[in-house]
Amino acid sequence: MINRKLKRTALQLAALAGCGAALTGAQLGLSPKAALAQGTPSIMEFRWDNTKDYRKLYYFTTNTVRQQRAEYYFLLKPKDRKTAILKLAISIPQSFDTTLDPNKIKLCYMKSGSMTKRTRCEETIPATVEVTTDGRSIEIFPDTPVPVGKTIGVYMQVINPPSAGMFQLNALAQAPGAVPISGYLGSWLIQVDATSDF
Numbered sequence: 001m002i003n004r005k006l007k008r009t010a011l012q013l014a015a016l017a018g019c020g021a022a023l024t025g026a027q028l029g030l031s032p033k034a035a036l037a038q039g040t041p042s043i044m045e046f047r048w049d050n051t052k053d054y055r056k057l058y059y060f061t062t063n064t065v066r067q068q069r070a071e072y073y074f075l076l077k078p079k080d081r082k083t084a085i086l087k088l089a090i091s092i093p094q095s096f097d098t099t100l101d102p103n104k105i106k107l108c109y110m111k112s113g114s115m116t117k118r119t120r121c122e123e124t125i126p127a128t129v130e131v132t133t134d135g136r137s138i139e140i141f142p143d144t145p146v147p148v149g150k151t152i153g154v155y156m157q158v159i160n161p162p163s164a165g166m167f168q169l170n171a172l173a174q175a176p177g178a179v180p181i182s183g184y185l186g187s188w189l190i191q192v193d194a195t196s197d198f
Contacts, residue, residue, distance in 0.1 A: 055186035060119040083175035084145040110153035164194040
């Protein structure tokens with residue numbers, strides 16, 4: 001009863017003051033609606049080790065919930081690379097605990113999604129896909145070097161790991177040339193949620 005009177009008094013005071021400041025739901029004893037999970041990177045993200053050498057890459061996933069089947073589209077847009085690709089490697093963090101099947105991973109020319117269209121694989125690029133024995137790296141060897149100028153990506157079907165959290169997957173590419181050195185292209189910072197509100 002006292003709580004109700006306090007709330008009514010607070011509302012009356014705010015109205016009388018004419019300050020235009022709205023009271024929050026928490027101040028009125030209302031619980032806020034839970035945010036829905038997104039399958040794409042957030043507009044704003046925080047990283048503990050944020051440096052100028054970190055390059056954010058775009059991705060899309062069909063499911064962000066832990067231990068659920070998901071399809072991942074890891075994109076490399078034309079601006080993300082300056083040379084053809086002879087070999088593409090993706091490093092997988094130890095905490096991203098899932099089984100990677102090379103038969104469920106492919107290199108594609110991708111169509112980047114938008115508000116009305118979904119990200120999709122338009123054409124498979126012939127390539128050999130290998131997963132290291134410890135499952136910490138995916139290595140992709142295209143039959144011929146992949147030229148610049150088009151959006152390419154890696155399509156992958158997996159079961160999301162049992163632990164929720166954020167996971168950084170790094171992309172390294174080897175360009176044709178005399179020196180077989182892989183260079184850093186960027187990172188996909190993906191999020192796996194504990195539950196879904198859908």
